[in-house]
Amino acid sequence: xxxVGDKNIRRVWDELSRTYADKTALVFESLAGETREFSxxxxxxxxxxxxxxxxxxxxxxxxxxxxxxxxxxxxxxxxFALAKIGAIAVPVNAHFLQNECASVVAKCKPKIAVIEExxxxxxxxxRLTSGAAIETILIARSDPELEIAGCLNxxxxxxxxxxxxxxxxxxxxxxxxxxxxxxxxxxxxxxxxITHYNLLFAGHYTGWxxxxxxxxxxxxxxxxxxxxxxxxxxxxxxxxxATFILLxxxxxxxxxxxxxxxxxxxxECIPLMVRTLLAQPQQSWEQSHCLREVFFYLPMTEQEKDxxxxxxxxxxxTSYGMTxxxxxxxxxxxxxxxxxxxxxxxxxxxxxRIIDEQGNELPPHTVGEIYxxxxxxxxxxxxxxxxxxxxxxxxxxEGWLHTGDKGYVDEDGYFYFVDRQSNLIKRAGENISxxxxxxxxxxxxxxxxxxxxxxxxxxxxEMVKAFVIPKAGATLDAEEIIAYCRAHIAKFKVxxxxxxxxxxxxxxxxxxxxxxxCEESLAGRAVLAIIDRNCxxxxxxxxxCGRIAERD
Numbered sequence: 001x002x003x004v005g006d007k008n009i010r011r012v013w014d015e016l017s018r019t020y021a022d023k024t025a026l027v028f029e030s031l032a033g034e035t036r037e038f039s040x041x042x043x044x045x046x047x048x049x050x051x052x053x054x055x056x057x058x059x060x061x062x063x064x065x066x067x068x069x070x071x072x073x074x075x076x077x078x079x080f081a082l083a084k085i086g087a088i089a090v091p092v093n094a095h096f097l098q099n100e101c102a103s104v105v106a107k108c109k110p111k112i113a114v115i116e117e118x119x120x121x122x123x124x125x126x127r128l129t130s131g132a133a134i135e136t137i138l139i140a141r142s143d144p145e146l147e148i149a150g151c152l153n154x155x156x157x158x159x160x161x162x163x164x165x166x167x168x169x170x171x172x173x174x175x176x177x178x179x180x181x182x183x184x185x186x187x188x189x190x191x192x193x194i195t196h197y198n199l200l201f202a203g204h205y206t207g208w209x210x211x212x213x214x215x216x217x218x219x220x221x222x223x224x225x226x227x228x229x230x231x232x233x234x235x236x237x238x239x240x241x242a243t244f245i246l247l248x249x250x251x252x253x254x255x256x257x258x259x260x261x262x263x264x265x266x267x268e269c270i271p272l273m274v275r276t277l278l279a280q281p282q283q284s285w286e287q288s289h290c291l292r293e294v295f296f297y298l299p300m301t302e303q304e305k306d307x308x309x310x311x312x313x314x315x316x317x318t319s320y321g322m323t324x325x326x327x328x329x330x331x332x333x334x335x336x337x338x339x340x341x342x343x344x345x346x347x348x349x350x351x352x353r354i355i356d357e358q359g360n361e362l363p364p365h366t367v368g369e370i371y372x373x374x375x376x377x378x379x380x381x382x383x384x385x386x387x388x389x390x391x392x393x394x395x396x397x398e399g400w401l402h403t404g405d406k407g408y409v410d411e412d413g414y415f416y417f418v419d420r421q422s423n424l425i426k427r428a429g430e431n432i433s434x435x436x437x438x439x440x441x442x443x444x445x446x447x448x449x450x451x452x453x454x455x456x457x458x459x460x461x462e463m464v465k466a467f468v469i470p471k472a473g474a475t476l477d478a479e480e481i482i483a484y485c486r487a488h489i490a491k492f493k494v495x496x497x498x499x500x501x502x503x504x505x506x507x508x509x510x511x512x513x514x515x516x517x518c519e520e521s522l523a524g525r526a527v528l529a530i531i532d533r534n535c536x537x538x539x540x541x542x543x544x545c546g547r548i549a550e551r552d
Contacts, residue, residue, distance in 0.1 A: 003201070003204050004173055004197050004200045004201055004204070004378070005173065006172055006173045007173055007196075007200055008083070008171040008172060008173055008175070008196045008200075009080060009083035009084060009171075009177060009196050009199065009200070010083065010084040010085075010165070010168075010171060012200060012203075012239065013044050013047060013080060013084070014044065016040050016044065016238060016239070016241065017040050017041045017043075017044035017045075019040075019241060020039075020040040020214070020241040021039065021040055021041040022039050022040075022041065023039060023040055023214075023241065023243075024037055024038070024039055024243045025038055025039055025040040025042075025043045025238065025243065025244065026038045026043055026073060026076065026243075026244050026245075026246065027243060027244070027245045027246070027262065028071075028072065028073050028245075028246045028248070029245070029246070029247050029248065029258065029262075030248045031248045031249055036073060038073065040241070043073075043076070045163035046073070046077045046158065046163075047076075047077055047080045047081050047084065048081070048084070048161075048162070048163055048164060048165045049077070049081075049158045049159075049161035049162070049163060050077040050078055050080075050081035050158060050161075051081035051082075051084045051085050051165055052161040052162060052165065052166050053081075053154075053157050053158060053161050054081060054082060054085060054087060054112070055085060055166065055167055056161075057112060057135075057136055058111075059082070059085065059087050059111060059112060060086075060087070061085065061086030061087060061169050061170075061171070061175075062086065062087070062088065062176075063087045063088065063110075063111045063112075064087070064088045064089075064090050064108045064109060064110040064111065064179065065078070065082055065087055065088070065089060065090065065110055065111060065112045065113070065114065066090045066092055066104070066105065066108070066110040066112070066113040066114065066115070066134075067079065067089055067090065067091050067092065067113075067114045067115075067225075068091075068092040068093075068094055068096070068101070068113065068114070068115045068116065068119055068225075069094065069114065069115065069116055069140055069141065069224065070094050070116060070141075070223075070224075070248060070249070071221070071223060071224050071229075071246055071247065071248045071249065072140070072141055072224070072246075072248065073246075074114075074140040074141055074154065074155065075091075075224040076224070076234070076246075077158070078114050078140070078154075079091070079178070079224075082177075082178075083171075083177045083178075083196060083199075084165065084169075084171075085167075085169045085171075086169045086170070086171045086175055088176050088177065088178060088179060089177065089178040089179075090104065090108045090110055090178065090179045090191075091178065091180060091181075091224065091225035092104055092181070092225060093181065093223070093225050093507075093508055094116070094119075094223070094225070094508070095507075095508050097122075098122050098125060098126065101122060101123075101126060102126055102129075102132075104181060104191075105126055105132045105134070106132070107191060107385065107386060108179055108191065108385065109132075109133060110132075110134055111133075111134070111135055111136075112134065112135060112136045112137075112138060113134050113136075113137050113138065114138045114140055114154060115137060115138070115139065115140065116139075116140065116141060117139050117141070117142050117148070120137065120139065120148075120151065123137055124150075136151075136152060137150070137151045137152070138151065138152050138153075138154040138157075139151045139152070139153055139154060140154035140155060141154075141155065142154075142155060143155075144156040144158075144159060171196065172196070173195065173196045173197040173200065174195055174196070174197060174377060175195060175196055176193055176194070176195055176382065177194055177195055177196045177198070177199055178194050178199075179191040179192065179193055179194070179385050180192045180194055180225070180227060180230075180323055181225075182323050182324075190384045190385075190387060190390060191384060191385030191386070191387070192323045192324055192381045192384065192385075193381060193382040193383050193384065193385050194326070194381055194382070195377045195378070195382055197377060197378045198231075198326050198377065198378065198379075198381065198382070199230070199231065199235055200235070200239070201326065201327075201349075201378060201379055202230070202231035202232075202235045202236065202326050202327050203231075203235035203236045203238070203239030203240075204236075204239065205236075205326075205327045205347060205348070205349070205379075206231060206232050206235070206236035206327055206328070207236040207239060207240050208334065208347075208348070209317070209319065209327075209328065209331055209332075209333065209334070209347060210236065210266060210293055210295065210317060211334055212236050212237065212240045212242055212266065213240055213242065214240055214241040214242055215242070215265075216237070216240065216242040216243070216265045216266055216292075217242065217243045217245060217262060217263055217264050217265050217266070217290070218233055218236075218237040218242060218243070218244055218245065218264065218265070218266040218267070219245040219247065219258065219259060219262055219264035219266070219267045220233040220234075220244070220245070220246060220247070220267065220268055221246075221247040221249065221250040221255070222268060222509060223508040223509060224246075225508075226508065226509050227321075227322075227323045227326070228268065228297065228509065231326055231327055232268065232295055232319065232327065232328065233268060233295075245262045245264060250273065252273070252276035252277055252279070252280055253280060255273070255277065256277060256280070256283075256286060256289075256312070259289055259291065260285065260286075260288060260289045260290075263290045264289070264290060264291060265290050265291060265292050265293075266291070266292060266293055266294075266295070267291060267294055267295070268294065268295035268296070268297070269294050269295070269296055269316075270296075270297055270298055270509060270510045270511075271298050271299070271300040271304070271510070272449075272506070272510035273510065274300060274304055274305075274308050275300075275304065275448070275449065277308070277312075278304070278307055278308060278311065279448075279472075282311065286311065286312055287312065287313040289312075289313075289314070291312075291314045292314075293314075293315065293316075293317040294314055294315070294316050294317065295316075295317050295319055295328075296316035296317065296318050296319065297318075297319060297320070297321075297328070298511075299341070299417060299435055299439065300439070301439045301442050301443065302340065302341065303443070304442070305340060315338070317331065317332045318331055318332050318338070318340075318342070318343050318344055319331035319332070319343075319344070320343040320344065320415070320417060322403060322405075323381070324380060324381045324394065324395075324401060324403075325372060325374070325379075325380060325381075325401065325403075326379065326380065326381060327347070327379075328344075328347075329346060329347055329349075329350045329352070329372060329374070329379075330343050330344045330345065330346060330347070330352060330370075330415050331343065331344040331345075331347060332344045333345055333347065339414050341416065341417075342410070342414040342415060342416050343407070343415050343416060343417045344414065344415065345413050345414055345415065346413075346415075349374060349375075349379045350372055350373065350374050350379065351372070351373040351374075352370065352371070352372045352373070352415065353371045353372075353373075354366065354367075354368040354369070354370060354371070354407060354408055354409050354415075355368050355369050355371045356368050356369075357369075362408075364408070364409055364410050364411050365408055365409075365410060366408055367406055367407065367408045367418050368406070368407075368408070369402065369403065369404065369405065369406060369407075369421065370403045370405045370406070370407045370415070370417075371400060371401070371402065371403065372400070372401050372403060373398070373399050373400045373401070374399055374401070375399055376395060376399055380395070380399065380401055381395075383395070403421075404420065404421035404422065405417065405418075405419070405420050405421055406418040406419050406420070406421060406424060406433070418433055418435070418436075419433040419434060419435045419436070420435075422514075423435060423452075423514070424454075425452075425453075425454030425462050425464055426454070426462050427454070427457075427462050427463065427464065427492060432454075432464060432492065432493055434451075434452040434453060434454070434464075434514075435452075436493070437450075437452045437464065437466065437485075437489075437493055437495065438450045438451060438452050438466075440485070440488070440489055441466060441468060441481070441485075444476075444481070444484055446470055446471050446474035446475075446476055447468055447469070447470065447471065447476070447481075448469045448470060448471040448472070448474075449468075449469040449504060450466060450467065450468050450469070451466070451467045451504050451512045451514065451517060452464060452465065452466050452467070452495065453465050453467075453514050453517050453518050453521060454518075455497070455518070455521045455522065456522070457496075463496040463497065464493065464494070464495045464496055464497075465495060465496065465497045465498075465499065465517075465521055466481065466495035466497070466498045466499070467498075467499050467501050467504060467517060468481055468498060468499070468500055468501070469500075469501055469502065469503065469504065470500065476500055477500065478497075478498035478499070478500060481495070481498045482494065482495060482498055497521075504517070505517070
């Protein structure tokens, strides 16, 4: 059954504004704690005003428009407005620097940029240094009365636009709605092409997965330029006629109070959030919430899961996916038993297998690649923007997608995540999961966080390097961590080098930027000249390596 048909974003928003007219659609809380609310009719009117503004600026169907904003209603106005007129949104990570933005701009060639005022100099530089053909820069989230030399005031101009869409552009469900950059934790980000159908399917699918209904209140702090916010939170909430609560930014100190005060029935967490929430002083009111589910992504230890359950009295709804799959196509399905640490079973519209390097399907409990089948442009992304070679490598004509992730399945069809393919370390013939080592390091009583990467080695292909952050007020040294590992895990898994740090480089969604850690490690190799000590080094040599690798 085709649950989307030829609907598009414009038609759906017009229907929502009629059906749920006066119901609260959006609550936005700023960093300062100020809130703004919009009913479905009011939010649709703002989207129409933004669409009329883009039309007046001669944005045509198929034109690309960069949006580089922090979490805000203005992002939603622009994002949905561009879809209404058949244009293509290009959300850009608000943490990108000039070179990263230049790469996106050079590839997508946007006609207009909608940005924060703080990014103005960056885009002025892009125009001068890269010849970016951006015709107009709109500054959003500024005083509407402010005149900005060389730019237009987005909020000020919105006030002057009619609340009814002035021109109807023919748009189909197959048309492209946005180009979304992958998170790029281990490689150069690609432009994932997402259609109207993709976004509407996500609304139906995640709404089913989380049993979302009109009475729900979904609170999210995930960044607006990320697939999780868009397809796991915003689309299913709006399409159910529920209330979407958007926080400008995550604060571990404030988050659980916000969950309680906003009477959220649904929210989402990543491991970084779980750990920082557990580190907060316990409060007597923490279980006085309305939460039914917490959508959860990425692996963590069973101890952390149990501690979170006991402290906050709420369970996780595990979901696995990636930008290219649009939604969490594996997850805890309504009515199914939840088997931790399983990542669930396939949702409707997908076929999923575990395969070997030759493409053969593997039997239960055998680790291989997670291989998924859907429909490109509908249940899977359409393609990588202007990159047919990368598209062909990842996506077959029959709709089979190579995820590059390792996992296995049990006899009952429950899938288990082992590691990202890029996180597997090949050491002297052994495949080592960096996630497994990271989770083990977190069992040390004085370790707050850890990341593990593979570093090229002339003897054993790769060596294991661990980056460890001590808990607040605790002290650690490399020798102690190595000794702890040697006492509890197989010799070939023990890190050869341990680096004590105060922080780890992260993406906006909390993922560790392992590409940066690898680059730093490669640079350090020229100085350290360390070979993999687990391939036969004496303890004294390991001790010297550990001391050299220590860093605050």
